[in-house]
Amino acid sequence: MKNNKVSKVLTYIALIALVILFITPIIFVVMNSFKGKLFISDQPFALPKGEMFAGTANYVTGIEKTDFFHAVGYSAFITVFSVLAIVVFTSMTAWYIVRVKAKFTTALYFMFVFSMIVPFQMIMFTMSKLADILHLNSPIGMVVLYLGFGAGLSVFMFCGFVKAIPLEIEEAAMIDGCTPIQTYFKIVFPILKPTAITVAILNAMWVWNDYLLPYLVIGVSTKYKTVPVVVQYLMGSYGSKDYGALMALLVLAIIPIVVFYFTCQKHIIEGVVAGAVKG
Amino acid sequence: MEKNIKRYFPIFVLPTLIAFLIAFVIPFIMGLYLSFCDFTTVTNSKFVGLSNYMNTFSDKEFLNALWFTVKFALIAVVTINFFGFIMALLLTKGLKGTNFFRTVFFMPNLIGGIVLGYIWQSMINGVLAHYKVTMLMDPKYGFWGMVILMNWQMIGYIMIIYIAGLQNVSPDLLEAARIDGATELQTLIKIKIPMVMPSITICLFLTITNSFKMFDQNLALTAGGPSNKTAMLALDIYNTFYGKVGFEGVGQAKAVIFFIIVAIIGISQVAISRRKEVES
Known part of the structure; x- marks a missing residue:
């Protein structure tokens, strides 16, 4: 019994040490975001006190230099509408593919599955050129591109779920006079809700954090920059680098993610695991 | 209908x-x-x-990136799975506060690659400043920086999958082993590890594909520096397309090769999981 207690205490010590290791980078960034920018490279691990304390100066320059709140707005717009479009349209497509048994639906299914293993670099150049030709270099255009590139995984996940829904319920609805559209939105979609949440979370995390697609399609010379694009823009450009502003921006970029995480933590963890196991 | x-x-x-x-x-x-x-x-x-493919195979930077990526993937896969599994074992002992620890360890996974890269760039440079060097002075700093970053980002994710696997191990089996006098180590090797084999397969492939496809973190942490010695495959392809004019064809050929490598990894994952399903 005594042995058991010792192992318990040791486990806790190990876990607490790990927690400290895991949050150190975050605390480091928060701490330095309140330091004058010259002190960040001189004394990176000192607390921001005395003459080092810069108040909110870094936040003010960071926000001004990058027009940060606009970036948050465009990121939010693109994320919300892409996720909505992906959930609604790919679930409809998946239902159609499973319910209509024909050669072309099987072919479609395999094309969607195939797209899952293709890395973005394979299509990055041609896709961004095509998007330019079609004038998709706007937030709404981005929604179309995310729907298209995200369709593979989402259709695949919805198909797996639709296959498990018994046909009888839908048949009964149709005999009672429902059109396929009514049947879908009144009967099928509510049953799909758990998968819809998983798909929404996986895609929200991807779209919000995605850097390369908005950078290549929208670029840095328009006003539609997203959060990852402005962070890279602040640091990636030549000239003197303002590490104070960077630290402030990093903190601001993490805040929405942390809030989102703590409000729907259970769904996020479950969704990510479900996505991993299926993908 | x-x-x-x-x-x-x-x-x-x-x-x-x-x-x-x-x-x-x-x-x-x-x-x-x-x-x-x-x-x-x-x-x-x-x-x-x-000719684009010929140029690709004689391109020193591409071969360097390929070798760098393979080395990185090997070390990242081993370390992430090792630590992730150990942490999953610690969190399936039924201790109080398990949920809190799980929440903290998983959080880095939600932060995007660009932001992650700059967090670690400033941290690592802060530590190295103590020894009067910076990360861009030697490729080995960038390499290990990337390994640490990837561990920080993915351990929590992998850990959660292992936790799910470990929770599915039947308590009866563990109880029987305990009554027969098996030590903890024996239980781990003879029961727990064989029972979570499916999770191990998933996690190995997840870490391999993520390591191969890594781009944002690489761009933000070192941007390939010094002189492209820490550029991984995805970043090398990007640089070929957008870094120099006239090499778009070579960039596209590299992208096709990259696609084939990633596809082979993905297809072998499906093949291996299928075979396991048949066996069990």
Whole structure:
């Protein structure tokens, strides 16, 4: 019994040490975001006190230099509408593919599955050129591109779920006079809700954090920059680098993610695991 | 019923299909074709056969990136799975506060690659400043920096999958082992590890593909520096496309090779999981 207690205490010590290791980078960034920018490279691990304390100066320059709140707005717009479009349209497509048994639906299914293993670099150049030709270099255009590139995984996940829904319920609805559209939105979609949440979370995390697609399609010379694009823009450009502003921006970029995480933590963890196991 | 649904193709399938054609199918086919062409924009291509592929295999930076990526993937896969598994073991002992620890360890996984890269760039440079060096002085700093970053990002994720696997191990089995006098180590090797084999397969492939496809973190942490010695495959492809004019064809050929490598990894994952399902 005594042995058991010792192992318990040791486990806790190990876990607490790990927690400290895991949050150190975050605390480091928060701490330095309140330091004058010259002190960040001189004394990176000192607390921001005395003459080092810069108040909110870094936040003010960071926000001004990058027009940060606009970036948050465009990121939010693109994320919300892409996720909505992906959930609604790919679930409809998946239902159609499973319910209509024909050669072309099987072919479609395999094309969607195939797209899952293709890395973005394979299509990055041609896709961004095509998007330019079609004038998709706007937030709404981005929604179309995310729907298209995200369709593979989402259709695949919805198909797996639709296959498990018994046909009888839908048949009964149709005999009672429902059109396929009514049947879908009144009967099928509510049953799909758990998968819809998983798909929404996986895609929200991807779209919000995605850097390369908005950078290549929208670029840095328009006003539609997203959060990852402005962070890279602040640091990636030549000239003197303002590490104070960077630290402030990093903190601001993490805040929405942390809030989102703590409000729907259970769904996020479950969704990510479900996505991993299926993908 | 099927015929009735079939007529609704324009509503159910067309929106997804149009977006899929624009964002994937057409660019993919164009990309395959253009890898055999000389071009600067997609409209002025000239067929040149295999010469882009020849150039790729004699490109020192590409070979360096390939080797760097393989080395990185090997070390990242081993460390992430090792630590992730150990932490999963610690968190399945039924201790109080397990949920809190799980929440903290998983959080880095949600932060995007660009932000992660800059967090670690400033941290690592802060530590190295103590020894009067910076990360861009020697590729080995960038390499280990990337390994640490990737561990920080993925351990929590992998840990959660292992936790799910470990929770599925039947308590009866563990109880029986305990009564027979098995030590903790024996239980781990003879029962727990064989029982979570499916999770191990998933986690190994997840870490391999993520390591191979890594781009944002690489760009933000070192941007390939010093002199592209820490550029991984995805970043090297990006640099070939956008760094120098006239090499778009070579970039596309590299992208096709990259796609084939990633596809082989993905297909072998499916093959291995299928075989396991048949066996069990």
